[in-house]
Amino acid sequence: MTFNTLTYFLFLPAIYLAYFFAGERARWCVLLGASLVFYAALRVPYLLAVLALVALATFWCGVAIGGARELAAKRRLLWAGIGIDLLTLVGMKYLPFLSANLQELARLLSVDAGIPQVHPFVAIGVSYYVFQAISYLIDIYLEIEEPERHFGYFALYLCFFPKLLQGPIERAGDLLPQLKQKYQVNRENLRIGALLFLWGLFKKVVIADRLGSYVDNVYRDVHAYQGLQLALATYAYGFQVYLDFSGYTDMALGSALLFNIRLTQNFNSPYLATSIADFWRRWHISLSRWILDYIFKPLQMQWRSGRNWGTAAALFAAFLVSGIWHGAGWGFVVWGGLHGLYMACSVFYRPYQKKIYQRLGLDKSRAQHVFQVFITFNLVSFTWIFFRANSIQDALHVVREIFLDTRVDLGNLYRAILPFAGDFTSVSHFLNLVFFFGVYWLVRKKEVARLELSYVVIISLFVILLGRFNSTSFMYMGY
Incomplete structure (x- = not known):
């Protein structure tokens, strides 16, 4: 599902109506559910698994960094979270490229390195929310932001459907407060x-x-x-x-x-x-x-x-x-x-x-x-x-x-x-x-x-x- 399809033209007003009629406490659930459905509509099941991995690892590391007292512990947790996020990105997006280039290098050197061929993965959106996850962890480590302790809001921050596939790459301090604000109909915003x-x-x-x-x-x-x-x-x-x-x-x-x-x-x-x-x-x-x-x-x-x-x-x-x-x-x-x-x-x-x-x-x-x-x-x-x-x-x-x-x-x-x-x-x-x-x-x-x-x-x-x-x-x- 992309923005220029009939499916999205029907999806967006349907989600808005569900959001409008939902109770204030349930509105984040509507947006999170809509975001997951939007991503699932790409019909690539492992993309949801990758999103879940990044969200869980980043959320846990963020909370742990916020609770750690020693700087060394904070640093270890920061690099652990960044490492998981980057390994996920490299595995999804760059592993086939690295494999192909190592194979070519081995061929030029006449070396039988036994490097397996890795077929390309569909990695739509991964670059954007991984960078967003990394900035979130760094901002917590630098004490620019407090860790989000509500996993639902954090997951929504990562995968809010309008910006999921191509950004913008949002900072936690800019987007998270907006996701929590009480909704009031604003006709000017609608227009x-x-x-x-x-x-x-x-x-x-x-x-x-x-x-x-x-x-x-x-x-x-x-x-x-x-x-x-x-x-x-x-x-x-x-x-x-x-x-x-x-x-x-x-x-x-x-x-x-x-x-x-x-x-x-x-x-x-x-x-x-x-x-x-x-x-x-x-x-x-x-x-x-x-x-x-x-x-x-x-x-x-x-x-x-x-x-x-x-x-x-x-x-x-x-x-x-x-x-x-x-x-x-x-x-x-x-x-x-x-x-x-x-x-x-x-x-x-x-x-x-x-x-x-x-x-x-x-x-x-x-x-x-x-x-x-x-x-x-x-x-x-x-x-x-x-x-x-x-x-x-x-x-x-x-x-x-x-x-x-x-x-x-x-x-x-x-x-x-x-x-x-x-x-x-x-x-x-x-x-x-x-x-x-x-x-x-x-x-x-x-x-x-x-x-x-x-x-x-x-x-x-x-x-x-x-x-x-x-x-x-x-x-x-x-x-």
């Missing part, structure tokens, strides 16, 4: 929640999935396309992944608002960022905060004697972890490494940045802002090649073609645009694009909450008439 859900659905089924058909065709066989075609597909993918993921987040936030629960806003116009650091303040914000607080800051403190070099190394390591977290594949490692390299280089570039712009006469000018956005967008787009390509070999081919193919003629341009334009050249699809960017600009200026009824009706019509519901999965569900 904004419905608008957010509709807007997210529009981004997903009308735009992202339509872009995806072109991107998939090109990246399925990159050797059949030339540089300009590959560049266009890469830019299209950048918008596809943003609209797909931010569309999911909007629907998650909208679903949660029905129950007066506010989840973390995960996106803030990331492609208008003026630097890679600014991009990560706007993109997948809950993960960026997690990486900053639980990986970068501890490493920066550990390596502080290295000054700028220590900070650069901590940034590179943190973003390498981010890449590995996204998936078991070398493309994700390279993607995270590139972002880490960008961030590490910025440590040394930043002191000279202002002087360079001053000498060029661009300091604090509109031209400087546009230039920074342009450069940042293209640096990010370059990394998407490795994120999307089916293999490192395919990614390197795309890079070579984009940068070495100098055939920029009208025929080449026509061949590049034709497969993409075929899905948008009809009048209705052209109006669809124009309307999307018009509404998107309105939303940026006025926010979804201030959309007028006429816009809501038009968005609904576009979803019904132009939405693609044949693809039910979201891109980040596999990461």
Whole structure:
């Protein structure tokens, strides 16, 4: 069951009605039961077992850390809980990747290591609630939060269904108090929640999935396309992944608002960022905060004697972890490494940045802002090649073609645009694009909450008439 299916369109109001009519003491049971049913609807029984293991281990370790008096005991319990959570994540998500790479290494060394082949598991949602569980334990250890002693509320905190499959990655101090608050009907939250859900659905089924058909065709066989075609597909993918993921987040936030629960806003116009650091303040914000607080800051403190070099190394390591977290594949490692390299280089570039712009006469000018956005967008787009390509070999081919193919003629341009334009050249699809960017600009200026009824009706019509519901999965569900 995903947000863009008829099943979920029936599931959400049914759960809301059950929640509304349930007694105050039973409402958490309704949400927890709904979350388990939502996860079980994926029809992968062991996912529920993995969720139960993480929830029980983390809950017990959290209570034990809170009750321990000696620092050494607290530390042992912390690492025990983190160890169980990480081993669960590695076993579910990375064991097949590690097995395949060890087999390849043994083959290259002509060694018969007897490494068994491990078939991939379905691990939807595991990365998100494991990271959430780890942050919970660390916050208790650092005495930022008190341990939750009600297992039902704790389990609901981990698996609340709107954010279960793709986040946001919520902190205990933000979400747990909201799960315990007394429910009162808030018509404004109901209205904004419905608008957010509709807007997210529009981004997903009308735009992202339509872009995806072109991107998939090109990246399925990159050797059949030339540089300009590959560049266009890469830019299209950048918008596809943003609209797909931010569309999911909007629907998650909208679903949660029905129950007066506010989840973390995960996106803030990331492609208008003026630097890679600014991009990560706007993109997948809950993960960026997690990486900053639980990986970068501890490493920066550990390596502080290295000054700028220590900070650069901590940034590179943190973003390498981010890449590995996204998936078991070398493309994700390279993607995270590139972002880490960008961030590490910025440590040394930043002191000279202002002087360079001053000498060029661009300091604090509109031209400087546009230039920074342009450069940042293209640096990010370059990394998407490795994120999307089916293999490192395919990614390197795309890079070579984009940068070495100098055939920029009208025929080449026509061949590049034709497969993409075929899905948008009809009048209705052209109006669809124009309307999307018009509404998107309105939303940026006025926010979804201030959309007028006429816009809501038009968005609904576009979803019904132009939405693609044949693809039910979201891109980040596999990461």
